[in-house]
Amino acid sequence: MTTKFIHENFLLENKYSEELYHNYSKNQPIIDYHNHLSPQLICEDYVFNNISEVWIKGDHYKWRAMRTLGVSEKFITGVASDKEKFLQWGKTVPYTLRNPLYHWTHLELARYFDIYELLNEKTAEGIYEETSARLNSSEYSCQNLLRKVNVKVVCTTEDPTDTLEYHQKMRANGLDIKVSTSFRPDKSILIGLEGYNEYIDALGQSAGIEIQSYDDLCNALQKRISYFNDNGCKVSDHGLEQIYFEEFTASEIQNIFIKKRSNQELSQEEILKFQSSVLLFLSETYHQFGWVQQFHLGALRNNNARMHRILGPDTGWDSIGDFSQARKLSQFLNALDTKDKLTKTILYNLNPADNEVLATMIGNFNDGSVKGKVQFGSGWWFLDQKDGMTKQMNALSNMGLLSCFIGMLTDSRSFLSFPRHEYFRRVLCNLLGKEIESGELPNDMELIGKMVSDISYHNAEEYFNF
Incomplete structure (x- = not known):
C-alpha cells in the first residue's frame, strides 16, 4: 500500500516533532493578521x-x-x-x-x-x-471555508478611501469569525507615482476635505485613520521598497506638495523628503491610536514593462530587490522612539541577505514596555516556504527571542491558502524536534510545547488584542 504524500506526520522527522505538532500546535486557532481577501465575498458568504x-x-x-x-x-x-x-x-x-x-x-x-x-x-x-x-x-461558502481550518481572525487590507461597508455589515450581523481591516495608505505617500494628484482628490472626497495643502493632506489622513479605528481597525500596513528617512523642514514639505498639486516635476530629493514626512506623520498617528504598524520591505515591482502594460500590477512580474535597508530604517525608528511615539511594529524582509539586519534591528527598539514590541515578521512572499521560514526563524533565534515571535500569516488573496499556517507550524515543530533529538534543546515537552503554542497562536492573540 502506497503511503499518502500528505499524511499526519508530513514534514515531521522524529517523535519529538510529531508530539510538538499534534499536542501543542495543530489545534490552535488561526489569527491571520495580514491578507488580501475580499471583505465583500466574506460578507456575502459567496x-x-x-x-x-x-x-x-x-x-x-x-x-x-x-x-x-x-x-x-x-x-x-x-x-x-x-x-x-x-x-x-x-x-x-x-x-x-x-x-x-x-x-x-x-x-x-x-x-x-x-x-x-x-x-x-x-x-x-x-x-x-x-x-x-x-x-x-x-x-x-467563503465563511465555511474559513471555519473548516479554524480561522478565528482575519485582517483584510484596504485603502484609506474605502468605505468599509462590508466590514460594517459583518459586525452588525455578528459573524462568529472576526474580520477586521488594515489601513494601507501607500498611495498617499508615493508622490512620484503617476496618478498621485487624482488619488489625493479621491482621498479628500472620502475625508470630506478639499486637499490644497500638506496640512490638509495630514488632516484627511488623520480623519480616515479615525474612521478606520471607529470601524475596528487596529493595524496598518505598508508595502515599500525601503523605509524613507531624509531631513526636511515644514516649509519644504509644504512647497513640495503645492508644487506637485500644480503638476510640476519633482526632484528625487524632494520626493524622498516628502515620503519621509508623510511616513513619520502616519506612524506617529498610529501610535496615538494604539495600532500595530507593518512594513513589508524589499520588493522590486513591475519589472516587465510590456506585461505590466498589458495586465497591470500584481500579476506576477515582481521579484526580490537589493535595496539598502539598515541605516534609514534605524533613523526612522529612532526618530519615532526619541519622541516616545514608536508603536508596535512588524518588519517583513524580502531579501534573505537582510535577515540578520532586521533580526538585530528589532533589538534596538524593544524597550521592555511590551513583549516583542518590534517584531521580525515571518518569511514573506518569495520566502514563505520551508527554507525561507527556517532561515528567518534561525536568524531571529540567534539574535533575538523566538519565544516572542507572533508567527505566520498568509498575505494571500485565496480562500484556500490557510493550510500555509499548518505548513509553517510543521516547519517550526520539526526545527525544534530535531534539536531536541540532537540534544541542542532539552527534552522538556512542557517547556518547548508552550513555546510552540505561543508562536502558533497565543503570542499573536496577546500582541494584537483583537
Whole structure:
C-alpha cells in the first residue's frame, strides 16, 4: 500500500516533532493578521462556481509557474474557460517539485476536500469535477471555508478611501469569525507615482476635505485613520521598497506638495523628503491610536514593462530587490522612539541577505514596555516556504527571542491558502524536534510545547488584542 504524500506526520522527522505538532500546535486557532481577501465575498458568504475561481484566479504564484512551463497566457489570465485553466494547472503541478507550490497544492486539496491523490495531467479533470461540485454548495461558502481550518481572525487590507461597508455589515450581523481591516495608505505617500494628484482628490472626497495643502493632506489622513479605528481597525500596513528617512523642514514639505498639486516635476530629493514626512506623520498617528504598524520591505515591482502594460500590477512580474535597508530604517525608528511615539511594529524582509539586519534591528527598539514590541515578521512572499521560514526563524533565534515571535500569516488573496499556517507550524515543530533529538534543546515537552503554542497562536492573540 502506497503511503499518502500528505499524511499526519508530513514534514515531521522524529517523535519529538510529531508530539510538538499534534499536542501543542495543530489545534490552535488561526489569527491571520495580514491578507488580501475580499471583505465583500466574506460578507456575502459567496459560493464559488468551481476550483479555478477560488484557486487560480488572482494567484500570481501559480501564474509564474505556468508561464515558466510555457503555458499560454490564454490559460492563465486570458479567455480560456475555468476548466481549461485548471487542466493547464494540473499539467504544471508535477513540474513544481521542490517549489512550495507542490506542497501547498496537495495540502489544500487534502484539508478542504479530503483529496490525497496527486494532481497531474491525468488526474486533473477528475479533481476539477469533484472539487467544483463540492465548492458549488453552501457547505463550501467563503465563511465555511474559513471555519473548516479554524480561522478565528482575519485582517483584510484596504485603502484609506474605502468605505468599509462590508466590514460594517459583518459586525452588525455578528459573524462568529472576526474580520477586521488594515489601513494601507501607500498611495498617499508615493508622490512620484503617476496618478498621485487624482488619488489625493479621491482621498479628500472620502475625508470630506478639499486637499490644497500638506496640512490638509495630514488632516484627511488623520480623519480616515479615525474612521478606520471607529470601524475596528487596529493595524496598518505598508508595502515599500525601503523605509524613507531624509531631513526636511515644514516649509519644504509644504512647497513640495503645492508644487506637485500644480503638476510640476519633482526632484528625487524632494520626493524622498516628502515620503519621509508623510511616513513619520502616519506612524506617529498610529501610535496615538494604539495600532500595530507593518512594513513589508524589499520588493522590486513591475519589472516587465510590456506585461505590466498589458495586465497591470500584481500579476506576477515582481521579484526580490537589493535595496539598502539598515541605516534609514534605524533613523526612522529612532526618530519615532526619541519622541516616545514608536508603536508596535512588524518588519517583513524580502531579501534573505537582510535577515540578520532586521533580526538585530528589532533589538534596538524593544524597550521592555511590551513583549516583542518590534517584531521580525515571518518569511514573506518569495520566502514563505520551508527554507525561507527556517532561515528567518534561525536568524531571529540567534539574535533575538523566538519565544516572542507572533508567527505566520498568509498575505494571500485565496480562500484556500490557510493550510500555509499548518505548513509553517510543521516547519517550526520539526526545527525544534530535531534539536531536541540532537540534544541542542532539552527534552522538556512542557517547556518547548508552550513555546510552540505561543508562536502558533497565543503570542499573536496577546500582541494584537483583537
